[in-house]
Amino acid sequence: MKEGIVLFAHGSRDPEWSRPFESLAAELSKKHVVRLAYLELMQPPLADAIASLADAGVDSIRVVPVFLAQGGHVKQDLPRLVAAARSAHPNINITLEQAIGERPQVLAAIARAITAD
């Protein structure tokens, strides 16, 4: 079984905006098969990242919303995109995970980074 990970972020008109996501993808790529994807304003969209992982021969894909919080983009737009990806790739098990900002260890790290407590 071969697993792929999609880091899904919002996107921005500012090319520098993608820097943290690219750093994260580079770090995770040391041990995992990783693609970045964006909701809007940056390339590639989710469908292209999923197709690229399918071409790489993965059996399963974890879609990780790299968002601090869950609003309409994560709760409505992204599930629609994931549903379309499942229809396009019925033999790949595609799971949609919780936004990273909803994970307690991430919030704890943010708190530590702010206060150096």
Place this chain on the structure above:
Amino acid sequence: MKEGIVLFAHGSRDPEWSRPFESLAAELSKKHVVRLAYLELMQPPLADAIASLADAGVDSIRVVPVFLAQGGHVKQDLPRLVAAARSAHPNINITLEQAIGERPQVLAAIARAITAD
């Protein structure tokens, strides 16, 4: 010397969106004087959070952008808001910090949360 911290986030039409920021504020408030503020769609705006900290008698304020990445909101909108706050409160030392997603220890925690490596 009394310091205040403003956690500055984007805001959303979805009331649930603010949950991680409220958790973060609650955690930091155990040891610090903290206010939340939003760029748009949620209350209060930065000016109100700064005024609230001024009323609480702080001498200095750290404005922390709780954004994963730095685009137009963090690089253009927020500096303008901070400049206006400095004009309104000339006796308070107001510093604008780096977005939390640009801090290596936060990215490392996100990477660990995703992979459980």
